[in-house]
Amino acid sequence: MDVKRRKVFISLASSFAVGWWLVSQVGQWDTIETVALGQLLIKAMGINIAAVIVGTIVITIVASLIWGKVDKDVTDERDDKIELYVMRLILVCFSIGMIVVFAMMGWQQLAANTALLSIFACMYIANLLGELLKLFWYR
Amino acid sequence: MAKTKLDIDNNVRKLRFEQQEMTQQALADKVGVSRQTIVAIEKNRYSPSLDLAFQLAIAFQKPITEVFFMHADVPSEQYKPRIKLKSS
Numbered sequence: 001m002d003v004k005r006r007k008v009f010i011s012l013a014s015s016f017a018v019g020w021w022l023v024s025q026v027g028q029w030d031t032i033e034t035v036a037l038g039q040l041l042i043k044a045m046g047i048n049i050a051a052v053i054v055g056t057i058v059i060t061i062v063a064s065l066i067w068g069k070v071d072k073d074v075t076d077e078r079d080d081k082i083e084l085y086v087m088r089l090i091l092v093c094f095s096i097g098m099i100v101v102f103a104m105m106g107w108q109q110l111a112a113n114t115a116l117l118s119i120f121a122c123m124y125i126a127n128l129l130g131e132l133l134k135l136f137w138y139r
Numbered sequence: 140m141a142k143t144k145l146d147i148d149n150n151v152r153k154l155r156f157e158q159q160e161m162t163q164q165a166l167a168d169k170v171g172v173s174r175q176t177i178v179a180i181e182k183n184r185y186s187p188s189l190d191l192a193f194q195l196a197i198a199f200q201k202p203i204t205e206v207f208f209m210h211a212d213v214p215s216e217q218y219k220p221r222i223k224l225k226s227s
Contacts, residue, residue, distance in 0.1 A: 002175065076172035077188050078179060138175060 003073040008135050010059055014051035015128060018044050026117070034112045041120050082137045086130040093129060097122025146210040152181045154199045154206060170194040 001009075022044045029037065101118045104110040110118075155161045163177045170191065179185035180195075187195070196203040 002173070004173075004175075074167070074171070074173045076176050077191060078176045078185055079173070 002138075004079070004138050005135065006059060006063070007056065008131050008138070010055040011052055012128070012131050014048055014055055015124070015131070017051060018048040019124060021047070029113055029117055030111065032113065034116065037113050037116055041116065044120075082134060085137070086134050089133060090126045090130040093126035094122050097126070147186060147207060148183060148210060149180060149207045150205065151177070151195065154201065158199060166195075166198060169198045 022040070025040055026032070026037065032040075098119060101110065101115050101122070104118075105115050151166075155163070155166060163181075164174050167174045167177045171194070172191065176185065176187075180187055192203060192207055196206045199206060
Protein backbone atom coordinates (compact mmCIF):
# COMPACT_ATOMS: atom_id res chain seq x y z
CA MET A 1 0.00 0.00 0.00
CA ASP A 2 1.37 3.42 -0.94
CA VAL A 3 1.96 6.21 1.57
CA LYS A 4 -1.02 8.34 0.58
CA ARG A 5 -3.58 5.56 0.88
CA ARG A 6 -2.00 4.51 4.16
CA LYS A 7 -2.43 8.07 5.48
CA VAL A 8 -6.09 8.08 4.45
CA PHE A 9 -6.69 4.77 6.22
CA ILE A 10 -5.00 6.08 9.37
CA SER A 11 -7.14 9.20 9.24
CA LEU A 12 -10.32 7.15 8.72
CA ALA A 13 -9.41 4.77 11.55
CA SER A 14 -8.69 7.61 13.99
CA SER A 15 -11.92 9.38 12.95
CA PHE A 16 -13.95 6.24 13.65
CA ALA A 17 -12.17 5.72 16.97
CA VAL A 18 -12.79 9.31 18.07
CA GLY A 19 -16.40 9.09 16.87
CA TRP A 20 -16.91 5.95 18.93
CA TRP A 21 -15.27 7.61 21.99
CA LEU A 22 -17.45 10.69 21.57
CA VAL A 23 -20.64 8.64 21.36
CA SER A 24 -19.68 6.86 24.59
CA GLN A 25 -19.01 10.22 26.29
CA VAL A 26 -22.13 12.10 25.25
CA GLY A 27 -24.79 9.67 26.41
CA GLN A 28 -27.09 12.32 27.87
CA TRP A 29 -26.15 15.13 25.52
CA ASP A 30 -29.34 17.15 26.08
CA THR A 31 -28.80 17.38 29.85
CA ILE A 32 -25.09 18.29 29.91
CA GLU A 33 -24.09 21.93 30.16
CA THR A 34 -23.30 23.55 26.82
CA VAL A 35 -19.84 24.61 28.02
CA ALA A 36 -19.02 21.03 29.04
CA LEU A 37 -20.24 19.75 25.68
CA GLY A 38 -18.13 22.34 23.86
CA GLN A 39 -15.07 21.28 25.84
CA LEU A 40 -15.78 17.64 25.02
CA LEU A 41 -15.97 18.43 21.30
CA ILE A 42 -12.72 20.39 21.43
CA LYS A 43 -11.12 17.44 23.26
CA ALA A 44 -12.40 15.10 20.52
CA MET A 45 -10.76 17.27 17.83
CA GLY A 46 -7.50 17.35 19.76
CA ILE A 47 -7.55 13.58 20.30
CA ASN A 48 -8.23 13.06 16.59
CA ILE A 49 -5.23 15.18 15.56
CA ALA A 50 -2.99 13.42 18.11
CA ALA A 51 -4.28 9.99 17.01
CA VAL A 52 -3.48 10.76 13.35
CA ILE A 53 0.08 11.87 14.22
CA VAL A 54 0.76 8.91 16.52
CA GLY A 55 -0.89 6.47 14.08
CA THR A 56 1.22 7.75 11.17
CA ILE A 57 4.46 7.42 13.18
CA VAL A 58 3.60 3.93 14.46
CA ILE A 59 2.44 2.60 11.09
CA THR A 60 5.53 4.05 9.34
CA ILE A 61 7.83 2.36 11.87
CA VAL A 62 5.96 -0.95 11.64
CA ALA A 63 5.91 -0.83 7.83
CA SER A 64 9.65 -0.09 7.66
CA LEU A 65 10.35 -2.95 10.09
CA ILE A 66 8.24 -5.39 8.04
CA TRP A 67 9.36 -4.38 4.53
CA GLY A 68 12.76 -2.98 5.50
CA LYS A 69 12.41 0.32 3.65
CA VAL A 70 10.77 3.70 4.15
CA ASP A 71 8.46 4.69 1.29
CA LYS A 72 8.96 8.10 -0.25
CA ASP A 73 6.02 10.46 0.06
CA VAL A 74 6.07 12.29 -3.27
CA THR A 75 3.48 15.04 -3.64
CA ASP A 76 2.89 16.09 -7.22
CA GLU A 77 0.45 18.22 -9.22
CA ARG A 78 -2.21 15.50 -9.29
CA ASP A 79 -2.14 15.20 -5.50
CA ASP A 80 -2.51 18.99 -5.20
CA LYS A 81 -5.50 18.85 -7.52
CA ILE A 82 -7.10 15.99 -5.58
CA GLU A 83 -6.45 17.86 -2.32
CA LEU A 84 -8.10 20.95 -3.77
CA TYR A 85 -11.22 19.05 -4.94
CA VAL A 86 -11.51 17.33 -1.56
CA MET A 87 -11.16 20.64 0.30
CA ARG A 88 -13.89 22.09 -1.90
CA LEU A 89 -16.19 19.14 -1.19
CA ILE A 90 -15.56 19.38 2.56
CA LEU A 91 -16.25 23.12 2.49
CA VAL A 92 -19.50 22.68 0.54
CA CYS A 93 -20.78 19.87 2.81
CA PHE A 94 -19.84 21.75 5.98
CA SER A 95 -21.34 25.02 4.73
CA ILE A 96 -24.65 23.36 3.81
CA GLY A 97 -24.74 21.70 7.23
CA MET A 98 -24.01 25.00 9.00
CA ILE A 99 -26.76 26.82 7.08
CA VAL A 100 -29.27 24.06 7.88
CA VAL A 101 -28.31 24.14 11.58
CA PHE A 102 -28.56 27.95 11.75
CA ALA A 103 -31.89 27.89 9.94
CA MET A 104 -33.19 25.29 12.37
CA MET A 105 -31.92 27.34 15.31
CA GLY A 106 -33.84 30.32 14.00
CA TRP A 107 -37.09 28.67 13.01
CA GLN A 108 -37.27 25.41 14.92
CA GLN A 109 -35.86 26.64 18.25
CA LEU A 110 -33.05 24.09 18.10
CA ALA A 111 -31.34 23.71 21.48
CA ALA A 112 -27.73 24.92 21.80
CA ASN A 113 -26.43 21.43 22.62
CA THR A 114 -28.16 19.88 19.63
CA ALA A 115 -26.86 22.68 17.39
CA LEU A 116 -23.29 22.19 18.63
CA LEU A 117 -23.47 18.45 18.09
CA SER A 118 -25.06 18.92 14.66
CA ILE A 119 -22.29 21.29 13.55
CA PHE A 120 -19.68 18.81 14.79
CA ALA A 121 -21.50 15.98 12.99
CA CYS A 122 -21.48 18.02 9.73
CA MET A 123 -17.73 18.55 10.07
CA TYR A 124 -17.21 14.87 10.88
CA ILE A 125 -19.29 13.61 7.94
CA ALA A 126 -17.72 16.12 5.53
CA ASN A 127 -14.28 14.97 6.62
CA LEU A 128 -15.18 11.29 6.19
CA LEU A 129 -16.62 11.96 2.74
CA GLY A 130 -13.45 13.82 1.78
CA GLU A 131 -11.22 10.97 2.92
CA LEU A 132 -13.31 8.39 1.04
CA LEU A 133 -13.17 10.53 -2.10
CA LYS A 134 -9.38 10.80 -1.73
CA LEU A 135 -9.21 7.02 -1.53
CA PHE A 136 -11.27 6.77 -4.73
CA TRP A 137 -9.14 9.33 -6.61
CA TYR A 138 -5.77 7.98 -5.45
CA ARG A 139 -6.50 4.55 -6.91
CA MET B 140 -18.99 28.94 -27.89
CA ALA B 141 -19.46 25.44 -26.52
CA LYS B 142 -16.34 23.91 -25.01
CA THR B 143 -15.01 21.02 -27.08
CA LYS B 144 -13.64 18.03 -25.18
CA LEU B 145 -10.49 17.07 -27.01
CA ASP B 146 -9.65 13.40 -27.35
CA ILE B 147 -6.03 13.51 -26.18
CA ASP B 148 -4.11 10.25 -25.91
CA ASN B 149 -0.52 9.33 -25.13
CA ASN B 150 2.23 6.83 -25.91
CA VAL B 151 3.74 6.76 -22.42
CA ARG B 152 3.27 3.02 -21.96
CA LYS B 153 4.64 2.21 -25.42
CA LEU B 154 7.62 4.54 -24.97
CA ARG B 155 8.41 3.03 -21.59
CA PHE B 156 8.73 -0.40 -23.16
CA GLU B 157 10.83 1.00 -25.98
CA GLN B 158 13.24 2.39 -23.36
CA GLN B 159 14.44 -1.01 -22.09
CA GLU B 160 11.13 -1.68 -20.36
CA MET B 161 11.46 1.23 -17.98
CA THR B 162 9.27 0.69 -14.91
CA GLN B 163 6.52 3.11 -13.94
CA GLN B 164 8.42 3.86 -10.73
CA ALA B 165 11.63 4.63 -12.66
CA LEU B 166 9.77 7.05 -14.92
CA ALA B 167 8.01 8.60 -11.93
CA ASP B 168 11.35 9.14 -10.18
CA LYS B 169 12.80 10.65 -13.36
CA VAL B 170 10.06 13.28 -13.70
CA GLY B 171 9.45 13.76 -9.96
CA VAL B 172 5.89 12.46 -9.59
CA SER B 173 4.30 9.48 -7.86
CA ARG B 174 3.85 6.12 -9.59
CA GLN B 175 0.07 6.55 -9.30
CA THR B 176 0.28 9.68 -11.44
CA ILE B 177 2.10 7.76 -14.19
CA VAL B 178 -0.57 5.01 -13.95
CA ALA B 179 -3.32 7.65 -14.24
CA ILE B 180 -1.65 9.27 -17.27
CA GLU B 181 -1.20 5.92 -19.02
CA LYS B 182 -4.85 5.01 -18.43
CA ASN B 183 -5.92 8.46 -19.65
CA ARG B 184 -7.54 9.23 -16.32
CA TYR B 185 -5.40 12.31 -15.81
CA SER B 186 -4.17 14.99 -18.21
CA PRO B 187 -0.80 16.28 -17.02
CA SER B 188 0.16 19.94 -16.94
CA LEU B 189 2.22 21.32 -19.82
CA ASP B 190 5.23 21.33 -17.52
CA LEU B 191 4.90 17.62 -16.70
CA ALA B 192 4.13 16.76 -20.33
CA PHE B 193 7.40 18.37 -21.42
CA GLN B 194 9.28 16.64 -18.61
CA LEU B 195 7.94 13.29 -19.82
CA ALA B 196 9.01 14.13 -23.37
CA ILE B 197 12.50 15.03 -22.07
CA ALA B 198 12.64 11.77 -20.08
CA PHE B 199 11.91 9.79 -23.25
CA GLN B 200 14.13 12.08 -25.37
CA LYS B 201 11.30 12.50 -27.85
CA PRO B 202 9.38 15.51 -29.11
CA ILE B 203 6.22 16.16 -27.12
CA THR B 204 4.03 15.35 -30.14
CA GLU B 205 5.35 11.78 -30.04
CA VAL B 206 4.37 11.40 -26.42
CA PHE B 207 1.00 13.16 -26.49
CA PHE B 208 -1.30 13.33 -29.49
CA MET B 209 -4.87 14.09 -30.38
CA HIS B 210 -7.29 11.85 -32.24
CA ALA B 211 -8.22 13.84 -35.32
CA ASP B 212 -11.93 13.09 -35.41
CA VAL B 213 -13.04 16.57 -34.33
CA PRO B 214 -13.67 19.04 -37.17
CA SER B 215 -10.76 21.44 -37.60
CA GLU B 216 -12.97 24.56 -37.42
CA GLN B 217 -13.46 23.83 -33.72
CA TYR B 218 -9.77 24.56 -33.04
CA LYS B 219 -10.04 28.23 -33.94
CA PRO B 220 -8.15 30.29 -31.36
CA ARG B 221 -10.34 32.45 -29.11
CA ILE B 222 -7.98 35.42 -29.40
CA LYS B 223 -7.58 36.93 -32.82
CA LEU B 224 -3.94 37.61 -33.60
CA LYS B 225 -3.03 40.74 -35.49
CA SER B 226 -1.64 39.89 -38.88
CA SER B 227 1.55 41.83 -39.63
